[in-house]
Amino acid sequence: KNQVEQSPQSLIILEGKNCTLQCNYTVSPFSNLRWYKQDTGRGPVSLTIMTFSENTKSNGRYTATLDADTKQSSLHITASQLSDSASYICVVSSNTGGFKTIFGAGTRLFVKA
Amino acid sequence: EAGVAQSPRYKIIEKRQSVAFWCNPISGHATLYWYQQILGQGPKLLIQFQNNGVVDDSQLPKDRFSAERLKGVDSTLKIQPAKLEDSAVYLCASSPQAVSYNEQFFGPGTRLTVL
Numbered sequence: 001k002n003q004v005e006q007s008p009q010s011l012i013i014l015e016g017k018n019c020t021l022q023c024n025y026t027v028s029p030f031s032n033l034r035w036y037k038q039d040t041g042r043g044p045v046s047l048t049i050m051t052f053s054e055n056t057k058s059n060g061r062y063t064a065t066l067d068a069d070t071k072q073s074s075l076h077i078t079a080s081q082l083s084d085s086a087s088y089i090c091v092v093s094s095n096t097g098g099f100k101t102i103f104g105a106g107t108r109l110f111v112k113a
Numbered sequence: 114e115a116g117v118a119q120s121p122r123y124k125i126i127e128k129r130q131s132v133a134f135w136c137n138p139i140s141g142h143a144t145l146y147w148y149q150q151i152l153g154q155g156p157k158l159l160i161q162f163q164n165n166g167v168v169d170d171s172q173l174p175k176d177r178f179s180a181e182r183l184k185g186v187d188s189t190l191k192i193q194p195a196k197l198e199d200s201a202v203y204l205c206a207s208s209p210q211a212v213s214y215n216e217q218f219f220g221p222g223t224r225l226t227v228l
Contacts, residue, residue: 004155032214043117043204043219044156051214089155093214101217103155 002027004092004104012110017080021107023073023090027100031093035064035075038087038106047075047088077109085111115139117220119205125226131193134223138186138207144168146217147180147190148204156204162188192225200227 004025013019025033032051036044048057048064050073056065061084063076077084087106094100118137126132138145143164148156159178161169165185173180177196182188192199202222208215 034216041224042221043206045219046216049214049216091155101158103157105153105155 002092002094002100002102004090004102006088006090006104006107008107009105010108010110012112013080015080015082015111015113019077019080019109021075021077021088021090021109023075023104025071025073025090025092025102025104027071027092027094027102029094029096030068030071031095031099033064033066033073033093034091035062035073036089036091038089040086044089080109080111082111082113085109117205117207117218119203119220119223121223122221123224123226125228126195127228128197129194131191132195132225133189133191134203134205134225136188136190136205136220138188138205139218142207142209142218143185144208144210144215145182145188146204146206146208147188148206150202150204150222152201159190159203195225195227197227200225 007022034049035047038044050066061078066073087108089106090104120135145162147159150156159173160180162182165182180190202224204222206217206219208217
């Protein structure tokens with residue numbers, strides 16, 4: 001069964017600290033993996049996309065990694081800011097004729113001053 | 114570039130009533146998606162359109178949900194009759210084409226509360 005699991009479910013950190021969010025997937029065949037940021041009351045916005053051959057990709061203070069062998073990804077946030085408070089959703093796409101997109105449940109991040 | 118527009122932003126109805134949501138995708142985007150996002154969960158795909166044709170509606174509860182995209186642009190999602198478990202945020206997204214590497218651009222969503 002194609003699944004995307006994220007951990008932790010929620011996380012509280014102090015402003016300025018770093019954190020890492022995890023994503024494990026069982027989606028096959030794998031096409032790509034995206035991390036989305038969803039602010040409260042808004043739709044998700046794409047942060048990064050990685051294909052099978054990419055191990056790491058950065059977008060400002062956000063760095064995503066991908067290990068296609070172990071089917072794991074992480075999103076590292078450096079020097080967190082209050083505006084980083086949001087849900088972070090891992091999304092894996094599979095090419096099977098058409099394509100399927102499987103969403104994780106997200107990690108809710110709270111950054112405190 | 115204007116984003117995906119949705120209306121209304123909020124809707125409160127009683128169970129067994131009907132409700133409709135509207136979505137205007139980004140201009141030129143051929144693919145349109147409707148998602149249901151229950152509090153604390155990731156979005157769940159309800160239906161995917163390519164132009165005005167349905168690509169995937171396998172998770173759409175067809176006994177009560179319907180959606181259309183008549184001219185391949187705007188779309189409406191209807192629930193009739195609503196149940197308590199339909200309380201959720203309904204997200205509309207669009208992308209240029211139905212390929213896996215295309216980013217989906219999401220609207221702000223419609224928060225539905227069924228009492």
